[in-house]
Structure formats: structure tokens, C-alpha cells
Amino acid sequence: MKTSFILSALLVLTVWGAGCASPDARIKRSPEIFARLTPEQQALVKEGKVAIGFDADAVRLAVGAPDRTWTRTDAAGVSEVWSYTTWTNDRGYPLYRGWYHVGSGLYPYYLNEPARKEQEYFKVVFGPDGKVTAIEQDSR
Numbered sequence: 555m556k557t558s559f560i561l562s563a564l565l566v567l568t569v570w571g572a573g574c575a576s577p578d579a580r581i582k583r584s585p586e587i588f589a590r591l592t593p594e595q596q597a598l599v600k601e602g603k604v605a606i607g608f609d610a611d612a613v614r615l616a617v618g619a620p621d622r623t624w625t626r627t628d629a630a631g632v633s634e635v636w637s638y639t640t641w642t643n644d645r646g647y648p649l650y651r652g653w654y655h656v657g658s659g660l661y662p663y664y665l666n667e668p669a670r671k672e673q674e675y676f677k678v679v680f681g682p683d684g685k686v687t688a689i690e691q692d693s694r
Contacts, residue, residue, distance in 0.1 A: 577602045580615050587611045604678055608686045613678055620678075631682045638676035644669035 577599055581588045588596060591612055598605050599616040608616070613636065620636035627633075640648055679688035 634680040636678045637674050639672050639674050641670050642673050
């Protein structure tokens, strides 16, 4: 009985967590941002895709918050770069990116993998006007 309850709770949490990470869930949380996008942009956001010309709010709706940000300065000026990463083990398999609770803190599961590697799989570059000027994506 106890095991059944724990498995049911894990299933509910997994489904809930997956829903929070989807474009649909992000659109429901920010319908005013979604409403101001063009129909073409709205279609891309619903598919979880980013396009040249998107602003930061549209990118967040489509793919979520970045894992890391930094600024880049080149001949064209100063750009903001958003990076999306994942963790893999030494064989290249993706690692689960959830959290577990120990004591008074939350810790990522992938910290238990001794040979873990962070891998950037997606990058968005915003120009000085705050619009996406470049998109880089891992081809794998």
C-alpha cells in the first residue's frame, strides 16, 4: 500500500513537472505576452521554436528560461547570449535534470554522476535592439 502511494505520488509529480516545462503551460501563465505576438510567432511558440526577431519574452514562452546568460561584445556592438544546457554521462547519455530534497536543501540528481558533463545544445543571441539575431542549435 505504501509503495503504491509513493509510485502514484511520483507519477503525479512527473506529469505536473512536465506540464510546467511545456510551451502551453508557459502560455497559460503569460497570455498577455502571447496575445501580442504575430500569428506566425504564436505558431512557432506553440511548437517550442524560436525565430529571428523574437524578443526575450517570446523566447521564454517558447523554450523557457535560459540556464546561463552572458554578454558578448564584437564589431556589431553588445549582444546578450542565452544558453540552454543539458547534462550527459561519460557515454553521452542525457542525465535526469530533476531535484531531490535532502535536509534543508534541494540538489540536482545529476550531481551523483561522477563523470557528468554539461553540454550546451541551444543558444540564442539578442542584438542591441533586444531582438533575436542568431540561433545556434546542436545538430544531434
